[in-house]
Amino acid sequence: MKISSILFSISILIGSQSLAQKPLKVPEKTLPIPTTVSPQMQKLIGAPYRTDWDVLPQTGEQWKVIADSDAKAAQKTLPELAKLMKVKVEPIIIEGVRAYMITPETIAPHNNNRILINMHGGCYVLNAREAGLPEAVMLAGFGGYKVVAVDYRMPPEAFYPGALDDGMKVWKALLKTNKPENIGIFGTSAGGALTLAMVLKAKSENIPMPGAIASGTPMSDVTKTGDTFYTNELVDNILVSRDGFCDAGTKVYANGHSLEDPLLSPVYGDLTGFPPTILTSGTRDLLLSNTVRVHRKLRQAKVETALHVYEGQSHAHYLFDVNAPETKEVFTEIADFLDKYMGQ
């Protein structure tokens, strides 16, 4: 019997030249539901693919029908979540931008002079109004922070850079009455990308940096570049595929603008000078590569940064069940990270 132990030793200096490179064919396989997560998370991981993940609306008008329907449904369920999280939700207009002020019943004393901006997810076309609020409500509730959740304009009302512009307007307004380091920004998916893009934009406009930011499984590369777009294809049960609904929505938002623009694909931006940044993803996340690539660029730029990868989770699974222990853990860890670096 002969096993050539290329593991660690022999190939280290001489081996790589002689290796035949080719794409890897992976046979069909069955993935059991992991036993290493909570029962609530097992339910999410064991769920079928997101309904209509492969339906690809081509216009802002088509997306609006869906977003409106979702928002209507969320209007009914949000009060229950807000009650559970013990937060007050009030619509407000800031510099002409629609938003919601989320205020916890109890604000942690060290958070008295702090405020967070939330940019919701939804591929730039979904989660209008109340449908966009669960993440903001959960961080306000679990973390004891005041949160301004930006209900940014979406297609067909506005295309790129509408969402970004709305986020910047809210931020600039808050800067008038808050110290820069007492402001934090966070979001997931498109909201995670918008969080990064806002900081890039702020750098170019010499706007002072926020105290810290949290970017969850960011759509940091919408050119579909990155290894887990392939390895986690049809494994992630939320995004499912790089050619699914989320890509379709992003294209409608981009409206012909280059997808490689760092304001749409922030992994291509210069991340030097970024504030402390926490990144969250999961082992089944289609955007795990999008997340770890941002993490690496931040480290290369000497930015204080933390990466948390949760066992078995697909894209943004930590937003789906407020009762899953992992959900509380994710939001508590984000809140603690922000607390460590934000001003008071």
Added chain:
Amino acid sequence: MKISSILFSISILIGSQSLAQKPLKVPEKTLPIPTTVSPQMQKLIGAPYRTDWDVLPQTGEQWKVIADSDAKAAQKTLPELAKLMKVKVEPIIIEGVRAYMITPETIAPHNNNRILINMHGGCYVLNAREAGLPEAVMLAGFGGYKVVAVDYRMPPEAFYPGALDDGMKVWKALLKTNKPENIGIFGTSAGGALTLAMVLKAKSENIPMPGAIASGTPMSDVTKTGDTFYTNELVDNILVSRDGFCDAGTKVYANGHSLEDPLLSPVYGDLTGFPPTILTSGTRDLLLSNTVRVHRKLRQAKVETALHVYEGQSHAHYLFDVNAPETKEVFTEIADFLDKYMGQ
């Protein structure tokens, strides 16, 4: 058209109960070589599965034939690596345990009073003698640290807990002449698990903690529990499968001892009081779950810890090509982490 946006909103309170859970069937797919890594790393990622990954020796004697053959080959190639890394390699015996002293030509001044212990990888049965040294040589070279690389006994010379005992003997010997906080411990794969197991063992014996440790893609759960044992099966081109050579080697080492013992599967240990710990893995790593589960337990235990997940890398790919920029980056990041927390 109707898309129910379970993404973020509607299901958050009411949805999870109604989901039908079942294992996920993933069709055959082809994984291109990622464009997001260096050409050297592309060669490693595009390489075929490790030779004889599915050959499963059942005895220590069988493994020794392979380990001896690898060691003989490594004896010829190691001097080239040592020269490139500008380190001196000398065999020594410490308290009866075989080891190598790796001394960089230039020791960074802040590392003058520091020493690292390396536990090599190889599934507890491979990488004897020179074959076990590349990781130690690279951290010594890239980081400017003195390293004692433990050439621990392997089957059939010794079975569990032989490797662990040898590591502990070396550590205790070094404690006689070094401050505890000036000692660091590191290793990859089985060595990553041994690093964690040594700290668990030290806790139980009231041995003072090291300054910091580095555990690369640790075999932290050898019961084959963890989601990426499935999602990255036949994706990771080094370990390839949870039922491959590495599992076979571990079983021979365990020699009937329970695989759930935290000294063999340290993810089941109490990680409270651990020193600062850096963990390294890759998106294609079969042991990504093993790594992120340890990270989560360390965070839950309030240990200072960092997780670095490298794009596209399979198990321990960062050990394979000294000329890949990612290799230098991994070792420099590990060296910097140790430097931040170790005493001087």
